[in-house]
Amino acid sequence: MFSGSEITALFTSMGITHVVSIADSTIGLWHPALEASPDLQLVRVCREGEAWAVAAGLYLGGATPLVLIQCTGLFESGDSLRNVLHDWKLPIFAVIGYRSYLNQDTLPGDTCLVFTEPLLDAWRIDYRLIKAPAQRDEIRAHYVACRDAGTPGAALIAEGKA
Amino acid sequence: MSDAKERMPLHDALLALHTARREDDVVITSMGAAREWMTLGAQSLDLPLVPSSMGTAPAIGLGVALAQPRRRVIVVNGDGAMLMHLGSMVTITAAAPANLVLILADNEVYEVTGAQPTPGSAAGRADGASLDFEAMARACGFRSVFHFSNAVQWAQQIERVLSATGPTFVLLDVSSVPGSVGPRSPGPAAARARELRRNLTPGIA
Ligand SMILES: Cc1ncc(C[n+]2csc(CCOP(=O)(O)OP(=O)(O)O)c2C)c(N)n1
Numbered sequence: 001m002f003s004g005s006e007i008t009a010l011f012t013s014m015g016i017t018h019v020v021s022i023a024d025s026t027i028g029l030w031h032p033a034l035e036a037s038p039d040l041q042l043v044r045v046c047r048e049g050e051a052w053a054v055a056a057g058l059y060l061g062g063a064t065p066l067v068l069i070q071c072t073g074l075f076e077s078g079d080s081l082r083n084v085l086h087d088w089k090l091p092i093f094a095v096i097g098y099r100s101y102l103n104q105d106t107l108p109g110d111t112c113l114v115f116t117e118p119l120l121d122a123w124r125i126d127y128r129l130i131k132a133p134a135q136r137d138e139i140r141a142h143y144v145a146c147r148d149a150g151t152p153g154a155a156l157i158a159e160g161k162a
Numbered sequence: 163m164s165d166a167k168e169r170m171p172l173h174d175a176l177l178a179l180h181t182a183r184r185e186d187d188v189v190i191t192s193m194g195a196a197r198e199w200m201t202l203g204a205q206s207l208d209l210p211l212v213p214s215s216m217g218t219a220p221a222i223g224l225g226v227a228l229a230q231p232r233r234r235v236i237v238v239n240g241d242g243a244m245l246m247h248l249g250s251m252v253t254i255t256a257a258a259p260a261n262l263v264l265i266l267a268d269n270e271v272y273e274v275t276g277a278q279p280t281p282g283s284a285a286g287r288a289d290g291a292s293l294d295f296e297a298m299a300r301a302c303g304f305r306s307v308f309h310f311s312n313a314v315q316w317a318q319q320i321e322r323v324l325s326a327t328g329p330t331f332v333l334l335d336v337s338s339v340p341g342s343v344g345p346r347s348p349g350p351a352a353a354r355a356r357e358l359r360r361n362l363t364p365g366i367a
Binding site for chain 2: 017018020041043044045046047049050052053054055056057058059060061062063065079080082083084087088089090
């Protein structure tokens with residue numbers, strides 16, 4: 001849906017200093033452009049639970065981090081995001097790839113479609129579903145609204161084949 | 163602990179750190195280490211990670227170290243917590259912040275839940291041999307790696323250890339504190355987070 005340079009331009013226009021991420025087959029295509037950008041730093045983590053904690057430390061240290069993961073990584077993140085977003089109440093924003101939303105060729109009946117949105121609701125993460133490139137400005141608008149309110153939030157990006 | 167390994171009391175290990183830390187160092191503690199650290203007196207750049215998500219203290223320390231490259235960040239983690247997020251040893255060395263010191267207080271048990279053996283401990287493993295965290299730290303690529311079992315030696319060497327080029331890994335063999343409980347939150351977490359952020363970045367909103 002977006003190219004690496006479009007995403008990098010979007011994140012830099014949002015003032016993001018660090019992108020804490022693990023790839024999926026969509027997000028991974030963005031990594032080279034993110035890494036090449038002089039305006040932000042890509043931080044590679046081993047699992048998504050770590051990503052929220054690294055982002056928390058970055059935020060406490062005065063940086064402006066963003067968590068970039070697949071919805072599978074959201075499933076993996078539970079206790080860590082609970083602690084960061086709800087115990088410490090840190091306003092960390094995430095961009096989350098929504099596996100199989102546009103196309104289930106690789107994984108027919110992908111259960112990511114069953115659990116992703118209810119889980120975001122359960123974790124009380126205010127998200128916007130981004131289904132088309134024309135919605136790119138909605139990501140920035142939602143980010144700015146969350147930042148100004150001091151609350152967490154997410155953009156859920158519809159993906160194609162796994 | 164039933165093993166014959168030399169171990170230092172956790173309190174003594176932390177007392178040496180409390181004496182040696184600079185005022186502008188950030189010190190993040192978790193589990194039993196957070197409990198003992200809080201008895202030594204609070205400082206403005208302390209983050210006792212209570213409440214916590216078990217195992218995330220090193221990752222939080224990494225984030226602070228990346229955001230504040232001119233400031234030393236010291237994390238004291240438990241061995242059970244380390245095992246839960248073992249990958250963070252790799253995440254840290256991938257980013258390789260020179261200003262991060264990860265201290266592992268290894269008592270080979272989940273002390274705060276009643277001292278059950280961890281799967282990395284001699285008592286918790288089929289082969290009866292405890293995990294070699296020092297070798298793991300070297301294999302993960304920490305720039306500086308140290309190992310102490312004796313509180314006097316640790317206190318003597320601590321300045322050199324803390325000033326080594328990081329990322330630094332320090333393995334401390336510590337004894338568990340019988341009957342000890344989990345750390346108690348020193349106050350509302352969100353307010354403490356805001357205060358730490360302000361202390362780290364004066365002038366920030
Ligand atoms: C995800 C998760 N699983 C289990 C627990 C229960 N728990 C709380 S503290 C703890 C033990 C921590 O052990 P360690 O990190 O070695 O620190 P110590 O208690 O020895 O200081 C456990 C298992 C938890 N809090 N979170």
